[in-house]
Amino acid sequence: MTLDFSKLDTNQLLEATYETFYMTIIALIGTFILGLLLGLLLYLTDKDGLWENKILNFIIATFVNVFRAIPFIILILLLFPLTRFLIGTIRGPNAALPALILGAAPFYGRLVEIALKEVNKGVIEAAKAMGSTTRRIIFKVLIPESMPALISGITVTAIALIGYTAMAGAIGAGGLGSYAYYAGFQRRIFEIVLVCSIIIVIVVFIFQFIGDFISKKIDKR
Template sequence: MFADLFATIKVEDIVEATKETFYMTIIALIGTFILGILLGLLLFLTNKGGLWENKWVNFITATFVNVFRAIPFIILILLLFPFTDFLVGTIRGPNAALPALIIGAAPFYGRLVEIALREVDKGVIEAAKAMGAKTRTIIFKVLLPEAMPALISGLTVTAIALIGYTAMAGAIGSGGLGSYAYYSGFQRRDFDIVLLCSVIIVLIVFLFQFIGDYITRKLDKR
């Protein structure tokens, strides 16, 4: 019965598409993590009462974050075409999707990082100050380690949003499961391909959620 249902599907194609989705998600996630932490720290530290309180830097960072979070992802990819072309040398394939994926997801993650940092007990930061800690020490030895479970669970949420983004990027030729579902499935009225791709994407989401939850639990000593 399954052979009948999925008769037109080539296993190699599915495997290839799944690999591409994993590739895009993981590389974009690493980029998002780094950029998001930077944005989140900048938002947190330059905020009123923060260690680097600075109204203008805070305003500029917040504006950047808000603007890129406001643009729908599918439009963001189109807007970034010239930038992507300049950076990657092409606007097709998994690599071409990365700039848009990272720029689309990092501001979102940056906000989650800011929230996570704000949840760190003020008293602990104060204690570090009272011990004569440098700002650098407070960031790397207090803020980030104390916020780590929230940073990881935020990263899990972001990863799942990213998987969705890769599928959208697929619709305009980035490769991956989204691309496969759209071009080989939907456009050729091969709906069993669309169905199978959906199932695989759901499984990937579950996998990321599971790993994220596991790491968060391991890290949280509270």
């Protein structure tokens, strides 16, 4: 089979690549903040936690489990009313952000909870014995001690987010997924789909490399 790239619009490809990076980075920031908050609450309100609270833990865990269970493409559709209310439209990169964040944050929240549970309890007990407040324990012990695992977790989440942006593109969010689907698949131009797939793989490798590099730099073990 002979490949013909003459129908590949470089400007549209560059714009789609920018939109994919834009959606991924902005959603990743929101996911990190919300996911870290969810993970901390899951950890702190769990049995023997600093804020042990069965009811609150159950509510947060239910929220996390429900949003993790809903397939992303369905979640986008369910969040159309919220997206229209917040963004004013259901099309474009910005419109994809609520679904991207709410789809990825619960996943990352569980990774945060796991990372926090791996922190040596002796270190936490020592901090408590020295009279450290809960806030100090969180920001001076829990987060610093679990940072390599938190970075590894957000790297895994970033890879998932890139896949989510491709799915969101299929329903008008823009990005490489949108360009591959509308300009490539629907018009039967295989070359566009191929190029978009290659760029998405490259983007994945970029995020993976950055995440691994940072994680190794801060890991003092």
